[in-house]
Amino acid sequence: MISAEYLAKFLGKGDDALALAKKAVEEVSNAAKCRCVEATARLIREDGELFAENTVLRLKGNDIAELLKDCDAVYFFCATIGSEVDMLIERLKLTDLTLAYATDLCAGLWVDAYCDELEKRQRARLEEKGRTLTRRFSCGYGDMPLSSQSSFIEALKADKFLGLRLTEGGMMIPSKTVSAVAGIGYDKSDFKSRCETCVKRGSCEGGICGD
Amino acid sequence: MIDFSERIILDGATGSLLAERSGAPAGYRLEKLNIENPDVVYSVHRDYVDAGSNVIYSNTFGANALKLGNQTEEIISAAIEIARKAAAGKAYVALDVGPLGKLIGEGGISFEEAYDNYARVIKAAKDRTDLIVIETMTDLADARIALLAAKENSSLPVMLSMSFEAGGRSAFGTDVESFARTVSGMGVSAIGINCSLGPVEMLPMAEKLLACTSLPVFIKPNAGMPRFVNGQTVYDIDKRQFCDAMNKIHTLGVNILGGCCGTTPDYIRIMAEEVKEVALRPAYRPVRALCCSTSTVTADGMKIVGERINPTGKKRFQQALREGDFDYILAQGIEQAQSGADILDVNVGLNGTDEKGNMVKVVEGLQKVVSKPLVIDSSDPAVIEAALRRYNGKALINSVNGKQSSIDSVLPLAKKYGAAVVCLALDENGIPDTIEGRVKIGKRLISECEKAGIAKEDVYVDTLTMAESAQKGSAVCTLGALKEIEKTGAGSILGVSNISFGMPHREDINASFLEMAKDAGLVLCIINPSLINIKPSEYARDFLLGKDGATEKYIAYAAKTDSVKVEELASADAPDMTRAIVGGMGTAARETAMRLLAEIQPLEVAAKHIIPALDRVGELYESGKIFLPQLIAAADSAKQAFAVLEEKMKESGVKASDKRFVLATVKGDIHDIGKNIVKAVVSNYGFKVIDLGRDVDYKIVLDAVEKNYPCVLGLSALMTTTAQNMATTIELVREKYPDIDVLVGGAVITPEYAQSIGGIYCKDANATVKELKRIFE
Numbered sequence: 006m007i008s009a010e011y012l013a014k015f016l017g018k019g020d021d022a023l024a025l026a027k028k029a030v031e032e033v034s035n036a037a038k039c040r041c042v043e044a045t046a047r048l049i050r051e052d053g054e055l056f057a058e059n060t061v062l063r064l065k066g067n068d069i070a071e072l073l074k075d076c077d078a079v080y081f082f083c084a085t086i087g088s089e090v091d092m093l094i095e096r097l098k099l100t101d102l103t104l105a106y107a108t109d110l111c112a113g114l115w116v117d118a119y120c121d122e123l124e125k126r127q128r129a130r131l132e133e134k135g136r137t138l139t140r141r142f143s144c145g146y147g148d149m150p151l152s153s154q155s156s157f158i159e160a161l162k163a164d165k166f167l168g169l170r171l172t173e174g175g176m177m178i179p180s181k182t183v184s185a186v187a188g189i190g191y192d193k194s195d196f197k198s199r200c201e202t203c204v205k206r207g208s209c210e211g212g213i214c215g216d
Numbered sequence: 217m218i219d220f221s222e223r224i225i226l227d228g229a230t231g232s233l234l235a236e237r238s239g240a241p242a243g244y245r246l247e248k249l250n251i252e253n254p255d256v257v258y259s260v261h262r263d264y265v266d267a268g269s270n271v272i273y274s275n276t277f278g279a280n281a282l283k284l285g286n287q288t289e290e291i292i293s294a295a296i297e298i299a300r301k302a303a304a305g306k307a308y309v310a311l312d313v314g315p316l317g318k319l320i321g322e323g324g325i326s327f328e329e330a331y332d333n334y335a336r337v338i339k340a341a342k343d344r345t346d347l348i349v350i351e352t353m354t355d356l357a358d359a360r361i362a363l364l365a366a367k368e369n370s371s372l373p374v375m376l377s378m379s380f381e382a383g384g385r386s387a388f389g390t391d392v393e394s395f396a397r398t399v400s401g402m403g404v405s406a407i408g409i410n411c412s413l414g415p416v417e418m419l420p421m422a423e424k425l426l427a428c429t430s431l432p433v434f435i436k437p438n439a440g441m442p443r444f445v446n447g448q449t450v451y452d453i454d455k456r457q458f459c460d461a462m463n464k465i466h467t468l469g470v471n472i473l474g475g476c477c478g479t480t481p482d483y484i485r486i487m488a489e490e491v492k493e494v495a496l497r498p499a500y501r502p503v504r505a506l507c508c509s510t511s512t513v514t515a516d517g518m519k520i521v522g523e524r525i526n527p528t529g530k531k532r533f534q535q536a537l538r539e540g541d542f543d544y545i546l547a548q549g550i551e552q553a554q555s556g557a558d559i560l561d562v563n564v565g566l567n568g569t570d571e572k573g574n575m576v577k578v579v580e581g582l583q584k585v586v587s588k589p590l591v592i593d594s595s596d597p598a599v600i601e602a603a604l605r606r607y608n609g610k611a612l613i614n615s616v617n618g619k620q621s622s623i624d625s626v627l628p629l630a631k632k633y634g635a636a637v638v639c640l641a642l643d644e645n646g647i648p649d650t651i652e653g654r655v656k657i658g659k660r661l662i663s664e665c666e667k668a669g670i671a672k673e674d675v676y677v678d679t680l681t682m683a684e685s686a687q688k689g690s691a692v693c694t695l696g697a698l699k700e701i702e703k704t705g706a707g708s709i710l711g712v713s714n715i716s717f718g719m720p721h722r723e724d725i726n727a728s729f730l731e732m733a734k735d736a737g738l739v740l741c742i743i744n745p746s747l748i749n750i751k752p753s754e755y756a757r758d759f760l761l762g763k764d765g766a767t768e769k770y771i772a773y774a775a776k777t778d779s780v781k782v783e784e785l786a787s788a789d790a791p792d793m794t795r796a797i798v799g800g801m802g803t804a805a806r807e808t809a810m811r812l813l814a815e816i817q818p819l820e821v822a823a824k825h826i827i828p829a830l831d832r833v834g835e836l837y838e839s840g841k842i843f844l845p846q847l848i849a850a851a852d853s854a855k856q857a858f859a860v861l862e863e864k865m866k867e868s869g870v871k872a873s874d875k876r877f878v879l880a881t882v883k884g885d886i887h888d889i890g891k892n893i894v895k896a897v898v899s900n901y902g903f904k905v906i907d908l909g910r911d912v913d914y915k916i917v918l919d920a921v922e923k924n925y926p927c928v929l930g931l932s933a934l935m936t937t938t939a940q941n942m943a944t945t946i947e948l949v950r951e952k953y954p955d956i957d958v959l960v961g962g963a964v965i966t967p968e969y970a971q972s973i974g975g976i977y978c979k980d981a982n983a984t985v986k987e988l989k990r991i992f993e
Binding site for chain 2: 172175180
């Protein structure tokens with residue numbers, strides 16, 4: 006899903022970084038099992054709130070409203086690379102902290118790359134029909150609260166189909182899991198980049214998420 | 217009373233049909249319809265009864281207090297009433313219990329909370345149904361808790377099913393065999409598979425399940441694979457295809473059939489009409505097996521039980537238990553698994569420590585990092601039970617012995633939790649020193665197990681290894697008894713290393729004894745797995761057989777082997793400390809420290825060699841010449857050098873550092889890589905780090921500060937939602953210790969936020985070291 010060369014960019018310079026990246030990529034590719042539940046639904050606007058039709062998915066916040074302003078439907082999904090990766094990272098933390106660090110980073114990039122693939126596939130399907138897809142948006146981006154994750158899980162029955170669970174702090178388990186929504190419209194919507202809506206904007210030293 | 221060995225037709229997709237008939241949106245709590253629209257619930261049940269279902273599930277899948285709060289009892293009661301009315305004596309009614317949908321354990325709800333919620337559901341039903349069905353479980357932990365709650369709060373029979381993905385594992389990683397082995401011994405009446413897949417995909421799993429349990433099996437698949445289209449879930453096979461596939465499953469020997477998502481009453485009707493006979497099932501072949509939630513170990517040949525999670529005679533391990541350093545203990549488990557252990561023995565009994573609490577923590581921790589079955593090793597039945605409650609698999613209890621009190625307290629636990637059991641060949645009169653004496657106790661215990669309802673394949677007799685050096689003939693006695701036990705059909709187990717006690721070069725003797733025991737039919741061998749590849753030696757074998765003059769010959773042989781090793785070590789040419797640490801070479805760092813200690817004091821080695829090396833690492837890191845992975849590797853190497861110094865200081869009675877740093881990832885947050893890096897780097901600078909772990913409750917932080925004050929507190933948080941918990945923690949600690957310095961860090965923490973909650977911001981591990989130096993100076 007991602008290359009060792011790409012991962013090495015985040016780990017430093019030289020052969021050591023590449024060797025470490027190779028190990029991490031190998032570990033993750035052995036443990037990762039990419040699975041998702043996805044759906045599309047008409048977008049309903051009611052009393053200033055946004056809903057996916059026939060579901061309990063409610064999209065809260067100004068930033069998501071801005072992203073979806075020209076859209077009449079949404080594509081949403083939960084995607085995970087599975088619980089085995091969590092076990093792997095826990096194990097490495099106790100035996101090889103260096104590799105644990107690289108593997109954790111790698112797994113994060115892995116699930117993102119998987120989401121990119123889902124997004125790309127959906128965009129291609131829609132473009133055949135003359136429709137467009139905005140960039141994806143996740144709970145915790147901008148002002149969309151992390152607590153919205155539960156409505157993604159419920160609407161997609163991701164607890165049943167993917168075995169997703171939420172921690173009391175609102176984090177999804179398996180930990181390398183993403184829930185996201187993207188808008189479907191007719192025009193190329195003018196939407197903000199991930200950096201502009203990121204919670205770390207201003208304090209981020211740059212580019213760890215790939216942007 | 218329902219007979220599970222009969223042909224039984226279950227119901228179908230109650231949930232999908234309710235959603236469709238009521239028009240509720242996806243994700244709506246359909247259990248509320250029991251109150252809001254009882255007629256629609258009745259109509260769905262009624263249609264399944266008319267279609268030929270012998271058992272219908274009440275509309276209570278998600279009816280628990282976590283989802284429905286105070287309405288839980290009312291909704292469950294209404295659900296049962298409707299189901300009873302619809303069944304009208306023509307079908308049995310099952311109380312349907314689905315997963316709580318919450319993470320259980322760290323970061324989620326506690327075991328007790330989960331148990332209480334399930335117990336509340338069971339109690340709300342007041343045994344007004346004919347049976348209880350626990351279904352669609354993906355987490356074996358969740359399934360076991362629900363089952364314990366059902367068995368302990370009701371006398372009704374229980375059916376239990378889990379959901380598996382196409383690869384044969386549940387979303388939480390449990391495989392069909394481990395599920396079957398774990399649950400079969402826990403008092404369920406039938407076990408099964410439901411949801412997630414269609415009958416075609418489920419067929420090989422049904423076959424597997426039949427091979428792994430003697431209990432009746434039920435299969436309740438979806439109408440094929442689900443897809444979401446415009447907010448609706450659709451399935452890909454029709455009733456004819458469904459029925460054909462179910463017929464094949466029935467032919468395998470599955471006598472209880474039903475449907476899950478997408479199977480309308482029509483699907484059930486055609487199946488009920490065509491499947492009339494009781495399924496013929498091949499005889500179950502008992503297997504000696506232990507499992508954890510993700511893998512099963514079948515003891516068909518000799519299997520290795522790792523012995524190193526045990527404080528006996530291990531100072532470092534004892535220290536870890538006293539200080540609550542569970543990382544050290546878990547690492548022992550991982551290392552043994554990696555070096556070939558099939559199963560891990562867990563013993564944390566140590567005077568002056570909380571054995572029960574520690575046992576639970578280690579058992580829970582190991583299940584997160586290794587996929588190996590565990591042996592619960594304790595002499596205290598309360599400790600054994602606490603561990604068995606939390607262990608998601610089929611464990612081996614170590615041990616019961618021939619004393620009546622032991623039989624009375626341990627065997628009921630093995631029966632209740634479906635565990636296997638080690639039977640020690642000793643009793644009120646001690647350990648017999650004859651083969652006959654040990655075999656007699658072994659046989660008595662095998663029959664006691666049988667009386668308690670424990671199958672013979674779950675019994676492992678330990679004929680006890682005693683030091684050959686203490687009494688000649690010990691090995692011959694142990695092995696002789698072992699051969700006799702093998703003839704009974706029960707399993708056997710031996711701790712190996714004891715045999716060589718008091719002798720030089722013990723590995724050789726252990727390896728030879730192991731080989732002899734294997735020849736005598738040993739099933740499980742408790743040993744340090746890193747020793748299993750050592751070749752047995754003739755000298756050791758002769759010693760164990762008690763041959764004349766063999767002891768002397770062995771000692772001479774062992775002395776020769778040892779001297780070679782010392783020479784190799786002395787001639788090693790290691791690089792200096794800075795090169796070793798900067799290069800992340802742990803072994804070199806350790807060896808260098810050992811060399812330096814021959815000349816100078818430990819504190820001097822630290823101050824003049826290790827700390828400068830670490831400072832250099834810090835500089836290189838800050839100037840961007842090395843990166844985090846190298847920094848961590850360097851810290852790890854320095855740790856190895858420090859370990860050598862610590863040993864030396866303990867020997868000479870030098871006091872440990874009193875610069876204490878209490879470190880925790882805050883409540884609600886389970887990201888701890890950053891905190892672990894800080895710990896690794898900071899400990900090397902001579903600070904005493906008290907690591908409280910992650911998801912740490914406020915009160916535990918306060919208690920640790922109280923115990924260690926004066927100290928500095930370090931808190932980490934990675935999520936915006938948990939940063940607030942950092943503020944709360946600081947507030948609570950400051951109430952009592954207004955002057956304490958608190959260092960804070962983590963992905964979402966900014967210097968501004970740190971300041972606003974009264975913390976000192978540290979951007980990384982190096983910054984933390986600098987702040988600590990400043991504060992303590």
